[in-house]
Amino acid sequence: xxxxxxxxxxxxxxxxxxxxxxxxxxxxxxxxxxxxxxxxxxxxxxxxxxxxxxxxxxxxxxxxxxxxxxxxxxxxxxxxxxxxxxxxxxxxxxxxxxxxxxxxxxxxxxxxxxxxxxxxxxxxxxxxxxxxxxxxxxxxxxxxxxxxxxxxxxxxxxxxxxxxxxxxxxxxxxxxxxxxxxxxxxxxxxxxxxxxxxxxxxxxxxxxxxxxxxxxxxxxxxxxxxxxxxxxxxxxxxxxxxxxxxxxxxxxxxxxxxxxxxxxxxxxxxxxxxxxxxxxxxxxxxxxxxxxxxxxxxxxxxxxxxxxxxxxxxxxxxxxxxxxxxxxxxxxxxxxxxxxxxxxxxxxxxxxxxxxxxxxxxxxxxxxxxxxxx
Numbered sequence: 001x002x003x004x005x006x007x008x009x010x011x012x013x014x015x016x017x018x019x020x021x022x023x024x025x026x027x028x029x030x031x032x033x034x035x036x037x038x039x040x041x042x043x044x045x046x047x048x049x050x051x052x053x054x055x056x057x058x059x060x061x062x063x064x065x066x067x068x069x070x071x072x073x074x075x076x077x078x079x080x081x082x083x084x085x086x087x088x089x090x091x092x093x094x095x096x097x098x099x100x101x102x103x104x105x106x107x108x109x110x111x112x113x114x115x116x117x118x119x120x121x122x123x124x125x126x127x128x129x130x131x132x133x134x135x136x137x138x139x140x141x142x143x144x145x146x147x148x149x150x151x152x153x154x155x156x157x158x159x160x161x162x163x164x165x166x167x168x169x170x171x172x173x174x175x176x177x178x179x180x181x182x183x184x185x186x187x188x189x190x191x192x193x194x195x196x197x198x199x200x201x202x203x204x205x206x207x208x209x210x211x212x213x214x215x216x217x218x219x220x221x222x223x224x225x226x227x228x229x230x231x232x233x234x235x236x237x238x239x240x241x242x243x244x245x246x247x248x249x250x251x252x253x254x255x256x257x258x259x260x261x262x263x264x265x266x267x268x269x270x271x272x273x274x275x276x277x278x279x280x281x282x283x284x285x286x287x288x289x290x291x292x293x294x295x296x297x298x299x300x301x302x303x304x305x306x307x308x309x310x311x312x313x314x315x316x317x318x319x320x321x322x323x324x325x326x327x328x329x330x331x332x333x334x335x336x337x338x339x340x341x342x343x344x345x346x347x348x349x350x351x352x353x354x355x356x357x358x359x360x361x362x363x364x365x366x367x368x369x370x371x372x373x374x
Contacts, residue, residue: 060108
């Protein structure tokens with residue numbers, strides 16, 4: 001299987017050091033007749049465009065602008081580096097130069113829900129900007145230059161199993177001072193920012209694998225890309241056996257199948273009766289409101305409460321109410337707490353956006369909650 005334009009590093013045993021310089025490709029960006037010695041900041045904004053107005057059709061677009069420190073002039077030919085994160089499929093980072101006006105438009109993949117990006121120019125680099133992506137929307141990102149010496153660089157890479165070639169999730173990547181620590185995502189990718197310039201020792205750890213150390217050079221303001229293969233090193237221990245009895249009702253309704261898929265691609269949040277018993281909420285709406293991006297919005301007298309998605313807006317109030325289904329049927333204006341008590345629930349499915357909802361339910365821009373009773 002081809003792994004892209006740069007070779008991989010294979011840890012062989014123990015705390016082995018790998019120092020083959022051919023194993024790392026440093027992306028030095030474009031060279032210019034003049035150089036900027038600067039650190040970059042960023043300002044992120046978002047504006048809506050219709051699908052007809054967007055350069056990307058019905059997909060989300062990201063409009064990037066690189067400007068100087070006071071925002072008065074654009075910086076031409078800077079290189080924008082972007083990673084599509086929280087996407088169902090692994091994708092290579094995008095590297096594209098802005099035009100003479102300092103602008104660049106990128107179209108987001110349909111399955112991407114978040115992007116991490118920065119700018120590089122000469123021997124300087126911006127900090128990372130993280131943008132939540134909404135289909136059909138246009139997102140404006142301004143990367144702003146500020147004066148000052150550059151004393152750090154960035155490491156961008158992927159960790160995979162050297163035997164199976166599968167990406168490794170939740171591997172710990174760090175440099176010796178332990179102040180720069182990253183964890184790999186579902187595609188095994190990581191970004192380690194703020195790494196001091198010079199010779200550094202990159203360390204990778206994961207339970208069940210031989211620890212790996214790699215010596216590399218970090219350049220000021222530049223991104224060094226590296227790919228690492230970890231060798232399994234099983235730890236001898238007593239076998240652990242866990243058993244659980246599935247709810248027949250949830251099995252029939254496809255709850256476990258959707259939960260398994262969500263564990264792989266991260267489309268939703270699932271709670272079983274055991275999870276609810278462990279949390280012991282007085283009302284189920286309180287437990288749902290603990291989810292990030294969801295809030296319980298109540299009237300002046302703490303009545304007429306409803307759950308809303310804080311990531312989107314709807315109408316004049318700005319609140320984006322979630323849709324609710326109990327045993328597959330819409331609640332139609334009836335408060336969820338008036339319909340079911342926590343002890344009566346077998347399972348809950350929470351989807352926070354239009355793109356994450358399953359086909360079994362109608363589309364809901366603000367997200368939906370499906371409750372299954374025992």
